[in-house]
Every structure is written in C-alpha cells, then in structure tokens.
Amino acid sequence: MSAKTDVRTYTGFRFMTILCLVVLYAPLIVVTVYSFNASRSLTVWEGLSLRWYAEVFVGPESAKFKQAALNSFSIALIAATLATAIATAAATAIVRGGKFRLRTPSLGLITLPIMVPEIVLAVATLIFFNSVGFTRGYMTILVAHIAFCIPFAYLPIQARMQGIEDTYEHAAMDLYATRAQAFRRILLPLMMPGIISGFLLAFIVSLDDFIITNFVKGAGVETLPTAIFGSVKQGLKPNIMAISTMLLGFSIVMVTLSYFASKRNNTQ
C-alpha cells in the first residue's frame, strides 16, 4: 500500500480510533475496576476489596443469583450442544447433499434469524408457546434458546466444511469405508475446529440472551441476565458489577477459546 492511500495518514484517524476505543471499552473498565471497590458508592473509590464478590456468593441475594447462574449455564450448555448437533447435520446436508431443489432456501431459512430483530423473534416465540399451550418456565427458555442458537452454531461449521474437499470422503469410501464411517472418521475430525467454534459461539449467545428469555421465562424462573436486570431495577449495587465482571471474564475466555479453535489446525 502506498503511503498516500494508507488510512493512517487521514486527518483525524488517530482521534477517531481513540474515541471509538474509549466509547467501547471505558464502561467495561469502569465496571471492572469499581467491582473491586471497598465502598458502597458507585463513583467514589475507597480502596481495594473483594467484599462485593463475597456478597454475590454469601450475601442476601446469593441464593437467587446462584439459581440464576445454574439456570443460565445449564441452559447454555444444553442449548449449545443440541444447536451444534442440529447445525452440523444441517451443514452436512446443505454442503454435501448435492444440488437439491430447496438448497438455497434452506440455507436462507437457517441463517435468517440472525438478521431478524430479536424483539420480533421474542414476540413470535412467545405467541408460539401460548398457542401450543406450553406453560412458561425452564423448558420454554431452553427450547427458545436451542432455536435461536442454531444459526450461530451453523455459520462457523458451514465455513469450515466448505473448505474441505469431498475427495477425502471419496478416498475413504474407495478404501471400504461406508458413508457413515467416512463421516465419522474423516469429515467429522476435519470439521471439528468449526464445530467447537460454533458450539462456543452458541454458548455465549445463549448465556448472554436477555430479550427472548425475558419474554418466554415464567414467573420465578430467572437466568443471569434477567436476574441482573431485576436486581438493577431495585437500585444499582456494586455486587452487580462483580457479577458483570465475572461474566465478562468468562466471555473473554470463551471467545478466546473459540478463536483458537477456529484457527486450530489438526493437520500439522
């Protein structure tokens, strides 16, 4: 790239970059720092302390948060697992199924939910549950999460699969492997980085979801996001910052894992 067209030479480039980074990350930093504040105040720093973390685990609201965390993590785990399995099957059919008639529509239908406003999905899902007469609760959250996690799990899996030539499966079948054996011994291991990456993405999306969950959860069943929201409505306390910081840390770990999974090469 010549120096003239290098984006870094544009007037205000440095300023815009810094502004964007500040807007994006300053709130996160503030929350993280103040979660270690000894004071009850949200704005005045009074020294380092872990008291709000202790409060989360043993304080008056700890039972509620523990239950919410348990719900959140179990739902995320089950939803991500099932969504990944469904997405893997779908990707296999769409990428490897030859040119069947409904291929393009299938691909569209599977990825469309990512582009639909979440509030629309939330309302639609609620109406659906009502019309089939499901009682709202843990199960309705789980079913909704499985559904909206599928496209997120699907995209990295499909991307990975498109990069795998089908001559490998042909070679396997030529060497006496049945279709199922070729899938299990050849295609699946080669797809694994995409599958792990899809699973982690689905897990994060499920863990983080608020809007749909809030619509379809029954009274008394909370996930972490809805519990935090409920708590904040009664007034902001530093223990929320502690929970948020822990969630943030967890997300960073997951995203990092996902990144390395997608980069991982099991062929070297």
Next chain:
Amino acid sequence: MNSSAELAVDVRNAVKRYGDFTALQQISLGIRDNEFFTLLGPSGCGKTTLLRMIAGFEDVTEGGIFLFGDEIENLPPHKRPVNTVFQNYALFPHMSVLENVGFGLEMKGSSRKEAAKRAGEMLELVQLSQFAGRKPAQLSGGQQQRVALARALAPSPKVLLLDEPLSALDLKLRKAMQIELKHIQRETGITFIFVTHDQEEALTMSDRIAVMSAGELQQLGDARAIYEKPRNMFVADFIGDTNLLEVSVDKVTNGRAECRISGNHALSCDAVDGVDVGARVHLSIRPERLLLSDQGIEGSSLKGTVAENIYIGTDITTIMDVDGGPKITVRTSNTERGNKRIFEPGSRAYVNMETGAARLLVD
C-alpha cells in the same frame, strides 16, 4: 459366465451424460487381468470420468461395467475391490502416514494392530518407513505420491486405478516413479489402470493403451501398434511427432496405393480399408523414418530444399521445403554411424521414406 470372465474390467458400451453434455460416448474396453493398462488422451477427454465410473463415484448413464465378469453398477464404492490413487492424492490430513496407509485395512475389518503392521510393510515397499509418524502436510510431493500409492495397495485390491499420479512431480522424479510403478505392478500382479495425458509416459509404461479424445475411444493397442499403426489422424498426431501430408489417391492395386501430394510428387504406400481412387486422405510419416540423400527412390522420395537444421542433442531435426509442396520434418540421429551427411540450409536434397514408413489415414 462368458469369455469376459478373464477380463479384470469390461466396459461395455458405456455412455456418460451430464445433462445434455455427453462426456463419454459408447466406450467399450476390455482390460485383462495383471495388465498395465493406460488411458491416454488430452485434458477433458473423459479419462477421470471413466475411472470414477469404475470406482463407483459416477453412475453409468447407459451400458455396463463388469469386474471379473460381475456387473458392478449397483455396488457402492466401498464394496468394490478397486482402489484409487487420486489425482491430488487426497491423503487424510489429520492422520499420520501410517494411519493413512492402514485405513483401508481397518475398514475392511482388520484390527488396528494388524492394519498398522501391514501398513508398516507397505511403507517399507515404498521406502518411507522413517516417515510413518508424520502428517501428510510434512511430506514432499513425491513422498505424498508414494504414500497415496501405499495406501491404495495396502488392502490388496484386484484393480488399482491411478489418475495422473505423476503429473505433479518434476521430470527426474517422474522417470524414477515410472520405473518404480511398473516394477510394483509386476511384483504384485495387480491390474493397473493408469491415466495420463503424457504420451511418452504411456508408451514407456503400458502393456496396452487406450487413446481417447472428446469422450470417444480412438484406438486400443500396445505401444507399438499405437505408434506405428495409428488408426486415424488424431492418434497419429497425438502420439509422438509426425508429418501429416494431404494426398489424393491415384490408384489402388494389390494392396498398394499410389498417392500424389501437392507439387506433383508421387508416393506409394500400403492401402488400408476404405481408401478409394480419387479420395483425399492423409499420410502420416514419422520424422525418424525419413532419410536425407543425394539420390531419390522412385515412389518413395520427395525433392526439396533444406530450410533449417535444429540441433537437439540426441538428434538433428531438419526442416525441408518440398518443391511446390508442404514443409516436412526429418530426424537424423546424432551418431557417426552409417556416414550420414549433414545437408546445410539452402542445399538441395531428396527425402527418402523407409519401406512401410508411410501410413494412410482415412479420417
């Protein structure tokens, strides 16, 4: 069972169509057991398609394929006792070399241990034992090629299909592998069906060659027959270098045809079926079967002027301008034997054909 039982692979009137494009038209081929058989033809002529039909990855639109007398159309690829060395090798990238080679045996029901043992032996055969633990990406192209060969041979197939396995190798390695492949084929007695678009490779290696073009079988025969008795223009032109001269037939008597080329030169040669007086046909004459001389021979000579001499090491190629006629290429081997003299450019000379050197081609 009929006579086709001795044939390893019997392709009968096979047609392959993709939509309204015909990739193979009415191919019939009998490939004998223990034979090194080559499918030769230019890019896009349908060689891979035919191999894939034998391996089971493409269905046969019309006609049938028989393996040792049994129709295999309804057998899926994993039930056919046929293994393939793929054009791009298709080694499993996540498995070690040893696991790759043992894969077929494992799928056939051997235990992991047995498979590994036999795979080890196969790697010895292709001299790659020290690379058993590596992944394919850590091997050179030539080594990958040999792993692919060992992998396909390990389950002892009845027929081995090789799709241009040497095309990615440099010339030297290629020549070495040609000899090694031929050697392995003799050693194992497995029927090889070898695909190439390199006519020299085909001539060197094969017991018999099928020359294909545009989805059609042009000629089937051993190297000598294909080179010396090409059946048509395509084969004559595709295999080796040749002079193709347009001639008109004056007379056909006692199996000899008297022909005339532009410039009013007369040439006589063996007649072939379908040649009639007055027909405009072609003569194919190999450059190495022509001699330059001061003296002509009645009915076997063309007179002209030397245009150019090209030195190519083993041979000297001379381009002649035939009086009133076409250019013709003469190849003289670069030896002192026989007192061959070099005709300098501009000098006059006769081009004499050896007996039987000219071959009439009807189409």
